[in-house]
Amino acid sequence: MPSTPIELRFDDVTTGYAGVPVVEHLSFSVREGERLGLIGRNGAGKTTTLATATGLADLMKGRVHFGGKDISGASTFARARAGLGYVPQSRDIFPSLTVEENLLSGLQGRSAGAALPAVYELFPRLKERRRNGGTQLSGGEQQMLSVARALVGQPRILLLDEPLEGLAPMVREELMDAIVRMSDKLGVGCILVEQHVDVVLDFSTNVIVLERGVAAYAGSAAALRQDEQLLNRTIGIQKC
Numbered sequence: 001m002p003s004t005p006i007e008l009r010f011d012d013v014t015t016g017y018a019g020v021p022v023v024e025h026l027s028f029s030v031r032e033g034e035r036l037g038l039i040g041r042n043g044a045g046k047t048t049t050l051a052t053a054t055g056l057a058d059l060m061k062g063r064v065h066f067g068g069k070d071i072s073g074a075s076t077f078a079r080a081r082a083g084l085g086y087v088p089q090s091r092d093i094f095p096s097l098t099v100e101e102n103l104l105s106g107l108q109g110r111s112a113g114a115a116l117p118a119v120y121e122l123f124p125r126l127k128e129r130r131r132n133g134g135t136q137l138s139g140g141e142q143q144m145l146s147v148a149r150a151l152v153g154q155p156r157i158l159l160l161d162e163p164l165e166g167l168a169p170m171v172r173e174e175l176m177d178a179i180v181r182m183s184d185k186l187g188v189g190c191i192l193v194e195q196h197v198d199v200v201l202d203f204s205t206n207v208i209v210l211e212r213g214v215a216a217y218a219g220s221a222a223a224l225r226q227d228e229q230l231l232n233r234t235i236g237i238q239k240c
């Protein structure tokens, strides 16, 4: 019998920091192999939403489920072990370690097994540079390393917080290609937070638009693409 796909689900979540709500009444779900985009102006609550999934924000109301279990009170480590991967906005790689040592640090206690070859296949550039130190990498390579390290932990759902920030257009394309291949090939579900609206619309099946902490839109990327008025109001920029 095929196993049930692993799902991350928010049920009517209100969340923030130290008792102050930032995001209110948010509900959504994303399964293995699915791609959800999360967009909104600066300060709308996108990072806070991801931080709530990883257990780094203050969940005030509602529940968070992962893989059929209520993980609302689970530690960040337990969530990662269960298969919830996170690529934070800051490229928090270890500069004093080599590329390969950085990757091994993402194993979450699992054996390396096929994880490294699979990741090197997705990111051939990292394979070429596997003995280089973290500081010897370009910005794009550091971001690839950050995504690759999360993948070594074999997540079933991966949260990506502005992975393209500060990267040149060609490098952005290369990184997005790798993320799409990863999602297709490994069947990893993704939540992508990004300022580049067109990248999110191309990547995602469904999109949530956060406006001051509330979902102003939740639905298909294709329908949102047609709604210039909503995009202009909620994102504040023309699509580029």
Ligand SMILES: Nc1ncnc2c1ncn2[C@@H]1O[C@H](COP(=O)(O)OP(=O)(O)OP(=O)(O)O)[C@@H](O)[C@H]1O
Binding pocket: 017, 022, 040, 041, 042, 043, 044, 045, 046, 047, 048, 049
């Ligand atoms: N650790 C924190 N403690 C208290 N308030 C915070 C913390 N992190 C973020 N905030 C506040 O929560 C609100 C939402 O921030 P958040 O980072 O979730 O927005 P965002 O949509 O990801 O914005 P950006 O696009 O600028 O990254 C902001 O008002 C911010 O000041």
